[in-house]
Amino acid sequence: MSTQTYYVPEQSRWPILASTALFLMAFGAGSLINSLSADTGGATGLLMLLAGTLGMGLIMLGWFSNVINESDKGLYSPQMDRSFRWGMSWFIFSEIMFFAAFFGTLFYIRNLSVPWLGGEGEKGVSNMLWHGFTAEWPLMSTPDQQAFPGPQGVIDPWHIPLLNTILLISSSFTVTLAHKALKLGKRSRVVLWLAVTVGLGIVFLYFQAYEYAEAYNELGLTLNAGVYGATFFILTGFHGLHVTLGTLMLIIIWLRVMKGHFSTEKHFGFEAVVWYWHFVDVVWVGLFLFVYIL
């Protein structure tokens, strides 16, 4: 029965345009990074990257406004809605696995390879490479201090990271309040709670940037500071990028709510952003625990 009204869209130009934009982004980023490393300018690469990114932004706007229009015209059945839900859930699962790779890296480095380098355990023979190297975590002095000068200090978890934890967890509550208000049709409250959520996201990002500046300028904790810096920045960095993306998505649904989009029953676009925001929040809790505290 239900498949009878399943909406199959007509031909669309968005995907091929998006592929082109993605190619420009990838090729541009590749050229830019290569020329930066080789010190040979990189203007073409940068130009391609910018053009691709701008194009991708516009394409996404166009593509999503198509989807919104179709939804407004009532073309989407509840079954379509379920497809979107499956799609978003599995996308978030793929993101979880992306972070899992970096968490796995952190655990392996901390619990296996650094102790081995320090001469402990079954593979402790690798200590022969760097006599006198002692394992510790956080890794303050690396095997080769010339190539990878270890950090002088690490971030204290009980200041900015604790504050950021409080900020993000509260933002998960405020976004839920916004969602509840939307279901009750109290739109001015939706606008308010979303604004608070966006605000919390931006303040989080501000503190994160502040923390990075402190790490670089005062603690010598950099990408180049050995494997502690590497794991620290890849985990917090990708999380920060996801918060940025999530905040952008929140701003977009905030604008859409103000334009009168979303009904009390049908608002999957809204829910998808809420899911994503919760996901970003949960990853942060993992970071706070394993990167900062332990």
Place this chain on the structure above:
Amino acid sequence: MNSSVATTHHGPASGLSRWLYTTNHKDIGTLYLWFSFVMFLTGGCMALLIRAELFQPGLQLIQPEFFNQMTTMHGLIMVFGAVMPAFVGLANWMIPMMVGAPDMALPRMNNWSFWILPFAFSMMLSTLFMEGGAPNFGWTFYAPLSTTYAPPSVTFFIFAVHMMGISSIMGAINIIATILNLRAPGMNMMKLPLFVWTWLITAFLLIAVMPVLAGVVTMMLMDIHFGTSFFNAAGGGDPVLFQHVFWFFGHPEVYIMILPAFGIVSEIIPTFARKKLFGYPSMVYATASIAFLSFIVWAHHMFTVGMPLVGEVFFMFATMLIAVPTGVKVFNWVATMFRGSLTFETPMLFALAFVVLFTIGGFSGLMLAIAPADFQYHDTYFVVAHFHYVLVPGAVFAIMAGAYYWLPKWCGNYYSETMGKVHFWCSFIGVNITFFPMHFIGLAGMPRRIPDYALQFADFNAVATVGAFIFGFSQLIFLYNVLHCIRKGRKASDEVWEGSHGLEWTLPSPAPYHSFSEAPQIK
């Protein structure tokens, strides 16, 4: 409201725009299949170049640097460009028809998944013309070969891998959403055709491990350009970490390339044995167990690299455990044929060859799984023989079998059976001549990925090269047969095969542009 909104009244658009802008699962399936065939020939030419160089000991045709680029590109292109897209193409064509759906769940995203690929592979192939040459570190791109000692083109390789990952993840999401959400009423999970089941599990594997691949290439990028030391012990990192993360992706990846093949063979054998598939539920559970085990066996690729003894033992036994569900499958295929009225059309020939030759590949895998023995086999031609047996007469033969099996449904005409059989026998003989001798030279100690070898390996290498050329050129018969079938083959009936079973055979041949605008009822 009209029951089939916007789905019944339009056929394909004309010209190039049909292929660029399409949202139709059959068009997209066709694009995937042709793309994969082009990549198959491209990667095949590289393989022939490799074999030509290895025809005789000493260096004849190409420089070692270029030889390394060829082995790398051959592997990458065959895995990500030929085998995976071919299975996605078959999934696109068949899954909506098999579950009684009007199309894939998210048709525009479906188009995007495909069109990323030609861009990604153009970028990958363009590295051949860059300064310093293409990636030359093997398709497994181990650090530090792929970081400290890599050519500059590695950056483009990394971004190409990212693009392929995005494409695969979106494709997999689409397939899962289609299977879970678009089944016709009454098509419950335990009635799904086995091809659909195997793809459901494959899609799960893709979503679980492609992001890990993205993670590992990102760490490479950071090590190369941004001063991190993930894979550099001087900074406290570990090159072995690269291998762990890579193979956490890599082992499930090999099942991504074989589970859909299991599905295809499980469709074909019952048809030509004119019997129901033996042990359907056990097939489903076996597939699920293989997928589960695939996450806890990765370090069997790393027995010689240095792991604590518990690790060696755990990964050895976990790996050997996979033989159990795989054995269940082989048993079921054989039991399906037992006392059936068998006929041997081309798809069945390929499926039979699959069962026999894949099992040989499985057994050599079992040998490699034994850690102490692997210390002898590691990085020899025995490994090359093993994985080519599971990938060529395994995955590739299953794809060929599927193509012949469904071609009449796709284009409404039968292919030429004679030509199909010639293609089969040339491929079958070619494959065995190519890869069987590699077992012997591998056991005798010939290392893989080296353009030259000691004199005692000369005879078997010459034989393997002859086989490779037989196999390679016989694929042109396939190309001709497909083109012939599309243009002017004998008209096919709706059921196509006498013993065919399932929803896809209830549709006319050729299948109409939109299959099930109205959902069929399944009893």
